[in-house]
Amino acid sequence: MKHNIILTKQGKTTHGTVQLTGSKSECNRALVIEALSEGKVKVKNMSDAADAVTLAGILKGSEDFGAESEKLDLGNSLLTTRTPHLINIGPAGTAMRFLTAYYAIGDQEVVLTGSERMKQRPIGILVDALRSLGAHIEFEEKDGYPPIKIHGGFEQQTRKVTIKGNISSQYITALLLIAAKLPQGLELHIEGELTSRPYVEMTLAMLRQAGIQHSWIANVITIENQPFAETELLVEPDWSAASYWYAIAALSDEAELFLPGLTSYSLQGDSVITELMANFGITSQFKDGGVHLTKEPKPMFRKIFDLKECPDLAQTIIVVCAALGHEASFTGLETLKIKETDRILALQTELAKIGVRLIEKGLVYKLDCSEKQIPQRMFVNTYDDHRMAMAFAPLAILIPELEIEDADVVEKSYPAFWKDLEKVGFDVKVKS
Numbered sequence: 001m002k003h004n005i006i007l008t009k010q011g012k013t014t015h016g017t018v019q020l021t022g023s024k025s026e027c028n029r030a031l032v033i034e035a036l037s038e039g040k041v042k043v044k045n046m047s048d049a050a051d052a053v054t055l056a057g058i059l060k061g062s063e064d065f066g067a068e069s070e071k072l073d074l075g076n077s078l079l080t081t082r083t084p085h086l087i088n089i090g091p092a093g094t095a096m097r098f099l100t101a102y103y104a105i106g107d108q109e110v111v112l113t114g115s116e117r118m119k120q121r122p123i124g125i126l127v128d129a130l131r132s133l134g135a136h137i138e139f140e141e142k143d144g145y146p147p148i149k150i151h152g153g154f155e156q157q158t159r160k161v162t163i164k165g166n167i168s169s170q171y172i173t174a175l176l177l178i179a180a181k182l183p184q185g186l187e188l189h190i191e192g193e194l195t196s197r198p199y200v201e202m203t204l205a206m207l208r209q210a211g212i213q214h215s216w217i218a219n220v221i222t223i224e225n226q227p228f229a230e231t232e233l234l235v236e237p238d239w240s241a242a243s244y245w246y247a248i249a250a251l252s253d254e255a256e257l258f259l260p261g262l263t264s265y266s267l268q269g270d271s272v273i274t275e276l277m278a279n280f281g282i283t284s285q286f287k288d289g290g291v292h293l294t295k296e297p298k299p300m301f302r303k304i305f306d307l308k309e310c311p312d313l314a315q316t317i318i319v320v321c322a323a324l325g326h327e328a329s330f331t332g333l334e335t336l337k338i339k340e341t342d343r344i345l346a347l348q349t350e351l352a353k354i355g356v357r358l359i360e361k362g363l364v365y366k367l368d369c370s371e372k373q374i375p376q377r378m379f380v381n382t383y384d385d386h387r388m389a390m391a392f393a394p395l396a397i398l399i400p401e402l403e404i405e406d407a408d409v410v411e412k413s414y415p416a417f418w419k420d421l422e423k424v425g426f427d428v429k430v431k432s
């Protein structure tokens with residue numbers, strides 16, 4: 001059953017230490033690489049993110065990897081071998097895309113499905129690319145969307161694939177992860193603009209750590225058929241999760257927060273939060289094996305934020321700007337409409353509750369804070385999106401009573417979020 005959280009915060013000073021769980025993105029990649037490596041690669045510092053835990057369970061072939069997953073078993077061995085496994089990935093978009101590629105080159109017949117929202121998140125571009133490589137995949141309900149049935153019997157037809165780069169980088173990562181296992185290797189031509197580029201760089205860097213070499217010249221990434229090396233892939237703490245602590249610091253009058261384990265060099269593009277939040281007076285100092293955030297009041301100059309390379313930070317930054325009445329403009333938000341919810345619409349609807357408008361003007365979105373009004377109470381709808389809950393939670397510093405819908409939604413990437421808020425002085429009550 002869904003339950004809401006009521007958040008309150010006494011005072012506008014925030015101090016504390018928060019140990020973040022492992023990056024969902026790094027962990028998902030590490031798990032797929034581990035599974036493909038035939039025992040050579042081991043994942044270290046597994047993330048608690050539900051999406052990663054679900055993926056790990058599926059890859060380990062566990063039969064109890066989650067209440068939402070089930071295996072069709074007719075109790076007859078003959079039929080069972082011919083009945084595809086039904087795998088329910090829930091709301092985990094990245095895992096859905098990675099598993100599609102993973103099973104496409106395997107022997108098993110599987111049906112991959114997910115939450116109702118997952119059935120609206122496009123996968124046709126990846127399926128077309130895999131089919132051209134030689135995979136047998138069918139759409140079970142609507143063309144271009146999950147659920148999909150993947151048959152075994154992959155035989156590589158070509159090594160050259162062209163893929164659109166502007167819808168989701170996850171399709172590209174999915175193909176790169178399996179590339180070294182393809183008998184003819186992979187020559188991936190990225191057509192048009194590449195969105196979320198740091199995630200592709202993260203994939204290639206992690207593959208390199210696992211012994212897989214690549215070349216990336218202009219818009220072509222090439223990976224030859226090659227073996228994985230014996231290694232451990234260490235998952236760093238999650239910078240996207242760190243962004244909510246930056247937002248809390250930005251809305252506090254005074255803040256001193258320590259996030260252990262984060263380093264100035266990260267594979268995660270979302271580590272750019274240190275630069276983005278410098279605009280709001282947050283200093284990031286890397287020492288004692290982590291990052292110390294401090295807040296100093298500072299006039300805000302930056303008026304344009306391009307978030308194409310860090311889409312998961314968009315809600316964090318936009319909510320902070322709105323709360324501070326900073327009328328900035330944002331670009332690079334095109335992919336937000338196909339994530340856990342339509343994040344543009346969700347932001348517009350929720351920001352309207354504090355009198356702020358997010359106005360779409362072609363590819364630019366502009367905040368209008370002229371009628372901003374901080375209410376005494378606010379109810380935040382979360383639309384099955386963990387980042388809606390976490391991006392709006394910092395508003396409790398300004399709004400005396402903030403009720404957030406469906407507390408468990410944060411489990412997707414950051415299950416300890418509410419507990420961590422309590423540690424730094426927020427009062428978190430479950431609404432009965």
Ligand SMILES: O=C(O)C1=C[C@@H](OP(=O)(O)O)[C@@H](O)[C@H](O)C1
Nearest residue numbers: 025094168169170196199311335
């Ligand atoms: O590869 C990844 O781990 C991710 C890529 C991004 O998606 P898009 O490439 O679809 O923008 C990001 O939004 C998602 O949370 C994680």
Ligand SMILES: C=C(OP(=O)(O)O)C(=O)O
Nearest residue numbers: 091092093094095312339
């Ligand atoms: C978009 C996200 O995740 P996914 O695409 O993996 O569902 C996210 O975590 O913000």
